[in-house]
Amino acid sequence: MTLLDIRDLRKRYASGGRDVAALDGVSLTLAAGETLGLAGASGSGKSTLARVLTRLVPADGGTIHFESEDWLALSGGELRRRRAKMQMVFQDVLGAFNPRATVAAVIEDPLRIHGTVPKAGREREVAALLDRVGLPASYAARSIRDVSGGQRQRIAIARAIAARPAMIVLDEAISALDVSLRERILELLVALQVERGIAYLFISHDLAVLAAVSHRVAIMDGGRIVETGPAAAVTGAPQSQAARALVRAVPRLIIRQEDRNAV
Amino acid sequence: MRLLRNLLRTPEGATGLCLLVVLALVALLAPVLSPGDPLRIAGRALTVPFTDPAFPLGTDRLGRDVLAGIVHGARTSLLVGLAAACAALAIGLCIGLAAGFAGGLVDEALMRVVDAFQIVPSFLLALAFVSVIGASVPVVVLAIALGAWADPARLTRAEVLSVRERDYVASARVAGMHPVEIALREILPNVLPPVLALSAIIVAAAILTEAALSFLGLGDPNIVTWGSMIAEGRNVLRSSPFLSIFPGIALVATVVGVYLLSEGLGKALAHRGGAA
Amino acid sequence: MTALCEIRQLAVTYRGQPASALRDIDLDIRTGERLAIIGESGSGKSTFARALAGLLPDGARVAGSLCWMAGHAPRAGRDIGFVFQDPSASLNPVLTIGEQVAEGARRHLGLSRRQGQAHALDMLARVHIPDPERTLHAFPHLLSGGQRQRVAIAAALAAKPGLLIADEPTSALDMVVQADIVALLDELVRDGGMTLVFVTHDIALASGFADRVAIFHDGQLVETGSTAEVLAAPQAAYTAALIASHRDLATPPLIREAGR
Numbered sequence: 001m002t003l004l005d006i007r008d009l010r011k012r013y014a015s016g017g018r019d020v021a022a023l024d025g026v027s028l029t030l031a032a033g034e035t036l037g038l039a040g041a042s043g044s045g046k047s048t049l050a051r052v053l054t055r056l057v058p059a060d061g062g063t064i065h066f067e068s069e070d071w072l073a074l075s076g077g078e079l080r081r082r083r084a085k086m087q088m089v090f091q092d093v094l095g096a097f098n099p100r101a102t103v104a105a106v107i108e109d110p111l112r113i114h115g116t117v118p119k120a121g122r123e124r125e126v127a128a129l130l131d132r133v134g135l136p137a138s139y140a141a142r143s144i145r146d147v148s149g150g151q152r153q154r155i156a157i158a159r160a161i162a163a164r165p166a167m168i169v170l171d172e173a174i175s176a177l178d179v180s181l182r183e184r185i186l187e188l189l190v191a192l193q194v195e196r197g198i199a200y201l202f203i204s205h206d207l208a209v210l211a212a213v214s215h216r217v218a219i220m221d222g223g224r225i226v227e228t229g230p231a232a233a234v235t236g237a238p239q240s241q242a243a244r245a246l247v248r249a250v251p252r253l254i255i256r257q258e259d260r261n262a263v
Numbered sequence: 264m265r266l267l268r269n270l271l272r273t274p275e276g277a278t279g280l281c282l283l284v285v286l287a288l289v290a291l292l293a294p295v296l297s298p299g300d301p302l303r304i305a306g307r308a309l310t311v312p313f314t315d316p317a318f319p320l321g322t323d324r325l326g327r328d329v330l331a332g333i334v335h336g337a338r339t340s341l342l343v344g345l346a347a348a349c350a351a352l353a354i355g356l357c358i359g360l361a362a363g364f365a366g367g368l369v370d371e372a373l374m375r376v377v378d379a380f381q382i383v384p385s386f387l388l389a390l391a392f393v394s395v396i397g398a399s400v401p402v403v404v405l406a407i408a409l410g411a412w413a414d415p416a417r418l419t420r421a422e423v424l425s426v427r428e429r430d431y432v433a434s435a436r437v438a439g440m441h442p443v444e445i446a447l448r449e450i451l452p453n454v455l456p457p458v459l460a461l462s463a464i465i466v467a468a469a470i471l472t473e474a475a476l477s478f479l480g481l482g483d484p485n486i487v488t489w490g491s492m493i494a495e496g497r498n499v500l501r502s503s504p505f506l507s508i509f510p511g512i513a514l515v516a517t518v519v520g521v522y523l524l525s526e527g528l529g530k531a532l533a534h535r536g537g538a539a
Numbered sequence: 540m541t542a543l544c545e546i547r548q549l550a551v552t553y554r555g556q557p558a559s560a561l562r563d564i565d566l567d568i569r570t571g572e573r574l575a576i577i578g579e580s581g582s583g584k585s586t587f588a589r590a591l592a593g594l595l596p597d598g599a600r601v602a603g604s605l606c607w608m609a610g611h612a613p614r615a616g617r618d619i620g621f622v623f624q625d626p627s628a629s630l631n632p633v634l635t636i637g638e639q640v641a642e643g644a645r646r647h648l649g650l651s652r653r654q655g656q657a658h659a660l661d662m663l664a665r666v667h668i669p670d671p672e673r674t675l676h677a678f679p680h681l682l683s684g685g686q687r688q689r690v691a692i693a694a695a696l697a698a699k700p701g702l703l704i705a706d707e708p709t710s711a712l713d714m715v716v717q718a719d720i721v722a723l724l725d726e727l728v729r730d731g732g733m734t735l736v737f738v739t740h741d742i743a744l745a746s747g748f749a750d751r752v753a754i755f756h757d758g759q760l761v762e763t764g765s766t767a768e769v770l771a772a773p774q775a776a777y778t779a780a781l782i783a784s785h786r787d788l789a790t791p792p793l794i795r796e797a798g799r
Contacts (some may be wrong), residue, residue, distance in 0.1 A: 006563045035794070042684065042713040054437050095430040100452050110438050149580070163438070178579040179740060181782045190793045205713035213794055235788050243502035247712040250744035252787050255770045 002165055003199050004030035006184060009044075009062035011052050011223075022048040024223035025062070030167065033193065035200040037210030037231060039246050040220035046203045049220070050171045053201070054088050055079065067166060084163040091172035093152040097144040103130070103155055104140035110163035129158040150181040154188070162178040163191060167199040174209065186213055207246045211235045219243045269531035276527020282520030288335040294298070297331035304418070312505050323495055323506050333513050336489040340470050340517060343404055347469035348462050350408035352415050358457065359419025363427070364446060377413045377494045385410025389472055393481045400483050403476060407469045415458050415465070422454040463525030467518045474514055489514050543702065543734055544591070545588065545606040551586050554598030560586040561758050564603070573728060575745035575766070576738040577781070578755030584738045587755065588706045592621050607699040613702065617647040620695030624707040626687035630679040630694075636663070638674035640694045647698040662691075662693040666723060675755065685716035689723065696727065703728060704736045709744070721748060743785050746770055754778050 009251045011023040022045050030036050051057045055071075058256075064071040067085060074082055089112045090096040097106055107126045111117045117125045127137040133154040139147065139192065147155065153173065160168050172188070174182045190213055192198060205208055210217055210231065217234040219227040221242035227234060270276035286483045289296065299305075303325040305318070312321035312329070320329040362373040380388075389406035396402050426432065427450065476482050477490025484491075489510035496506030540798055549564035561583040568574060568591075578584040589595050591605065593615065595648060605612075613619045621642075623629040631639060638664050641655030650658060656675065663671035666689040679687055695703060706726060709717035725748045728735040745752055746766055753763040754777065762775040773779045 041715045046362070051433075054433075057438060078574075080439040080441065083437060086437075088437045090430045090434060092430050096434055098431045098435075098449050098453065109435070109440065113439050113441075118280075161440070162705065180579060180780065183784055186793055193794075205715070207714070208790070211788055212786060212790065212792050214792075215794065231792065243713050247788065249718040250787050251718075251741060251747060252538050252789075253743045253770065253782065253785055254746045255767060 001031050003032045003034075003063040003067060003203075004028075005051070005063075007065075009049070009052060009064065010060045010241045011048055011057070016155075019176040021223045023059075023062075023114055025050060026220070026223070026225055028218055028228065029226055030199050031199060032166065032229050033197040033199055034216070035193065035214045037207075037214030038201060038203045038220060039205065039207050039210055039217060040117045040242065041205060041245070044220040044242070045223040046205075046220050047171060048223075050088070050169050050203055054086065054169055055083075073084050081114070084110065084116070086169070087160040087163060087165040087167075088171065089153070089156045089173040091175055093149045093156070093176055095135060096156055097152065099145055100240045101144050102140070103142050103144060103147065106144060106155060107140075107158050107162055114163045116164055118164070125162070129162055130155075132161075132192075133158045134184075137221070145170040150177055150185070153177060153181075153185055157185075157192070161196065164196075165198060167201065169173065169201045169203070171203045172205070172219065173202075175204065175206065184211070205246070207235055208250045219246065231250060266531055270527050273527040273530045275523045279520050279525070279527055281476070282516060283524055286337055286341065286517055286520065289334055290341045293334045293338050297334045299330065301335040302327060303330035309499070309503055310467070311503075312509075320509050321503075321505055323492070324499060326369070329492070329506065329509055330392060331458030332449070332487045332492050333489070333509060335487050336492060336510060337401070337415055337513065337517075339483075339486055339488045340473060343400065343407070343473040344351040344466045344470035344517075344521075346404045347407035347411065348465040350404060351411035351465050351469075352458065354408060354412040355415025355417075356419050358412070359458075360423060360446070360451070360454075363420040370420075373416075377416050377455070379464025380413040381417075383410075385468075386472055387474065387475060390479070390481065393476060398476075398481050398483055400486070403473055403482060406476070407472045411465050411468060412474070415461055418461060419454060419458050422457060423450060426450050426453050460525070460529060463521050463528065466523075467521040470514070470517055470521070541570045542567050542608050543570045544608065546591075546603070547606070548603035549587075549590065549605065550602040551583075551587075551595065552598070552600045554600075559758055561590070563605065564760050566753055566760060566763060568702075568734065569751075570734055571732060572750045573725075573735045573737065573748060575749035575752045576755060577740070577742050577745055577752055581757065583758040584740075584755045584756040585706055586758075588621075588704050588736065588738045592619050592704050594621065594662055602698055604761040613700075614641040616648070616698045616700065618700050618702060620698075620700040620703045620798075622688070622691050622695050622703070622708045625693050625711050626684060627679070627711075628685055629691050632679055635678060636690050637678050639679075640690065640697055642697070643694060644697040650754060658697065659693070662697055663690070665727065666690070666693045668693075684712050685719065688712060688716075688720055692720075692723065692727070696731070696733075699731070700733070702734045702736070704738075706738045707740070708737075710740070717744070724748075742770075742781050754781065 007027050009023050009026040013020050013022050026049060028036065040047050051061045059072060072188065104126050107129055108122055111122050111125055126140055130137050130139055135151060135154055174185050189200065193200065202210060202214060214231045216229065217231045218225050219234065219240055219242050227240040227243050234243060235247060238247050270280065304320050305328045306326050307321060308324055308326040310318050311317065318328050318330065320333065322328055358373055362370045381497040388410045392409060393402055394408035432445060432449050435449050473482065473488065476488035477488040480492045480494065482488050482491055492510040493507045500507060546564055546566045550559055550563060552559040564587065576584045576587060590601060593612065595601065606615060616753040637656055637659045640659035644650050644658045645655040660671055660675055663674055668674050668686060668689055682690065709720050712720065721744060724735065737745065737749065749766050750768050751764065752766050754761045754775065756777045760775065762769060762778045769778060770782060773782060
């Protein structure tokens with residue numbers, strides 16, 4: 001079942017006196033429970049796509065159908081209600097939380113806004129969510145400032161799944177984390193997907209990360225999708241120049257001197 | 264509480280806080296320290312200070328107790344200073360929030376109003392206002408606030424514009440939070456701290472402006488203020504300078520106390536921000 | 540190889556912090572080598588780089604010894620060039636590119652204004668900036684992140700230092716640009732016969748060009764040795780864990796693709 005259908009999405013920005021097409025006719029689909037990896041160099045438009053898709057900035061053209069509804073036509077209270085189904089995890093672990101909030105408040109917000117859980121059961125639900133993402137329930141009382149980067153990202157994931165979304169947009173969600181923490185977060189995301197049937201739009205400039213968790217991969221360049229296909233196909237046999245550059249850019253562990261000289 | 268401890272650790276904060284606590288106590292306990300109407304004629308005129316134990320700081324030309332005047336004057340100064348600062352901050356916050364959130368033409372229009380109020384010298388504005396409307400405590404408070412609200416408004420707007428772009432505000436939007444709730448819970452609490460830091464300066468300026476207005480005879484005539492005492496002493500400045508000096512010292516001590524406190528607060532806040 | 544700097548029992552504690560950021564660091568830096576300092580956040584790798592360059596903040600307590608074989612501490616700009624992680628923050632937004640690149644050269648080599656500009660032009664060409672003539676008079680905000688980092692490298696090398704320290708120079712850039720910057724550094728260091736100290740969290744990235752690696756963890760030096768030896772046969776458990784957590788396109792995916 002097609003969860004998300006984006007057709008010919010456009011977005012222009014005025015930059016330095018000229019009009020720049022950040023999104024120049026982007027089309028892609030996402031099926032329920034699937035992970036689509038979106039890769040591209042900086043400036044390719046992937047972050048703009050995330051912001052237009054989540055209705056943070058308006059689109060200049062094109063259509064988005066989410067759960068068979070015209071997503072761009074929604075507004076006001078109707079849009080706010082539907083937002084429960086499409087959540088987002090941001091890159092910047094520091095800036096993604098209100099510095100004055102507690103962990104419990106952060107995770108409880110979606111529960112309260114969408115009324116998925118009655119007031120009496122919320123504390124228990126927060127504890128359950130914390131547990132699910134691998135954090136002790138005692139963290140609920142902590143200030144968000146007293147939590148490490150990797151833990152914050154787990155809290156961000158707990159917040160994202162609290163409203164029982166159908167899909168989550170992950171915008172460079174692990175790029176700012178230490179390498180040793182990334183694997184754990186990726187495993188958590190995959191497990192949550194299997195458990196809850198959540199689809200992911202996983203945006204990253206690191207193809208290796210996308211290859212780890214994506215069913216399909218799309219490559220973006222200059223505001224357009226230039227290649228799409230199964231993850232193994234795109235990363236194993238890249239067709240477009242952008243894809244080839246991204247594949248080449250993934251650092252490989254080079255152990256032997258001869259290999260290094262050859263590089 | 265951590266903030267209080269940090270504040271007390273800085274010499275400025277400790278001194279400022281001490282001065283202001285003493286001042287606040289004096290103002291609060293004025294009827295106890297000097298019972299009766301401070302403007303009544305209490306004794307012989309122009310008693311020299313430190314000679315008569317009944318009037319430790321002497322008396323003025325009409326025989327009114329100088330100490331009683333200082334003690335009760337503290338009330339007025341603190342009251343007017345705090346009330347004017349609150350009013351200025353309240354007006355500034357409202358205008359700044361409106362401009363920051365609305366954007367576009369509303370923002371432009373409001374900013375031009377802010378420009379206008381910043382261009383006019385605040386004291387002259389207060390002077391003109393009081394002269395036209397008439398002198399009473401509420402009018403004086405409003406007059407001072409009119410001159411002081413423009414700075415907090417500008418700062419609030421700048422903070423709103425900055426905080427609005429943060430990821431946690433975007434996160435709240437994606438979560439489906441109502442815009443009013445976002446404004447009140449996500450944006451406002453994070454906009455307040457720098458604006459509140461201005462409050463100390465505004466209080467200090469308000470106290471001085473009130474004293475100046477009283478000095479010029481534009482304060483409330485029915486209550487005693489340090490400014491009016493200084494004005495009274497002007498006539499006998501050569502023979503009995505103490506009449507102007509004592510309220511002058513009180514004024515200086517208050518303003519210095521407020522400045523020191525705000526310096527200490529700034530340092531204490533910076534400390535906390537650095538450690539976090 | 541001769542030693543450029545001998546570090547013995549180096550320890551650094553920042554003001555107001557109870558725990559030391561670095562302790563018991565014993566390391567040699569050899570002239571002409573490419574040394575990678577590898578560690579995660581909190582490992583002390585950036586502290587080490589700054590201690591080497593003399594860039595620690597006021598109040599930081601330093602114990603142990605940094606013994607420079609040249610006999611004197613290296614002069615910033617002249618003997619050491621430093622490239623920072625964030626090219627947006629390390630370039631002054633109100634000065635032109637040309638002025639910033641020429642700054643070091645004019646100060647340390649005594650060049651005149653015109654000579655400085657000519658030298659800056661030369662440096663910009665060497666770091667492969669497109670259209671160096673125009674970039675000379677441009678301001679940093681007009682360039683992309685990758686181009687800004689190239690400019691920062693040009694500025695760091697302007698006075699021809701013998702040692703270049705790069706503190707996570709590619710962490711703020713995307714992968715494609717990262718590969719280009721690393722290749723550029725490799726080329727410049729080889730051509731100039733310089734010593735390179737490259738700080739990174741990415742062991743695979745380092746493996747591509749470093750002669751030796753030093754692994755930092757929690758403020759301590761865990762392991763050091765030639766890249767080939769350390770990667771093929773890591774002595775410390777932490778090093779082995781770092782190597783194991785590396786993921787590239789050859790690593791098996793976490794999901795099953797079939798049957799969706």
